Amino acid sequence: MLIAIDAGHGGKDPGAVANGLMEKNITLKLALKTGDYLKNNYHCDVLYTRKTDVFLTLSERARIANREKADLFCSFHINSFSATAKGFETYRYPKAKAKTAELQKMVHAEAMKTLQEHSIADRGMKQKDFAVLRETRMPAVLTEVLFLSNPKEAALLQSDDFLTKIARAHADGLAQAAGLKAKQKC
Structure with missing residues (x-):
């Protein structure tokens, strides 16, 4: 089982910028933490679209996952709108299969279990024609983890402990979807 993990933005594309944070840096941390957790706790392989601060087009991200025949794809993003905007949401391509x-x-569901501990609003499961969802040939999800523009949520996104927890939640959700077995603890 190969799970593709995509850290949104990167290189010349910072993504959202607010409260002293750049989306590209947070998505990279989340992607690396999610992949590490998957590899260390489940029987699977992980493919990263990027492991450093480099720019990739949306189509390049999908091509990487398609070329390597990934079984699942997860793209990390962070929202930004206003100081009062808040919450977590996920997206899938409107014409995607079951x-x-x-x-x-x-x-x-796994992400919201963790986020409820921090009273984070559930903005719902949505559908949108995003290139990385449309162009990937495997089941694909895009997550928008909180709002950089909201000072309270920006503070959480600066916490390594919080990022570790939300990365684990993503990993557990991906593992469930893939039907992965957990590694035995020694």
């Missing part, structure tokens, strides 16, 4: 809806449901 397996993609199941993937979205499992990742969303």
Whole structure:
């Protein structure tokens, strides 16, 4: 089982910028933490679209996952709108098959379990024609983890402990969707 993890933005594309944070840096941390957790706790392989601060087009991200024949794809993003905007949401391609809806449901549910501990609003499971969702050939989900523009949520996004927890939640949701077995602890 190969799970593709996509850290949104990167290089010349910072993504959202607010409260002293850049989306590209947070998505990279989340992607690396999620992949590490998957590899260390489940029987699977992980493919990163990027492991450093480099720019990739949206189509390049999908091509990487398609070329390597990934079984699942998860793209990390952070929202930004206003100081009062808040919450977590996930997206799937509108014409996606049922397996993609199941993937979205499992990742969303696991993330919300963690986010409820911090009173984070559930903005729902949505559908949108995003290139990385449209162009990937495997079940794919895109998550928008909080709002950089909201000072309270920006503070959480600066916490390594919080990022570790939300990365684990994503990993557990991906593992459920993939039917992965957990590694035995020694």
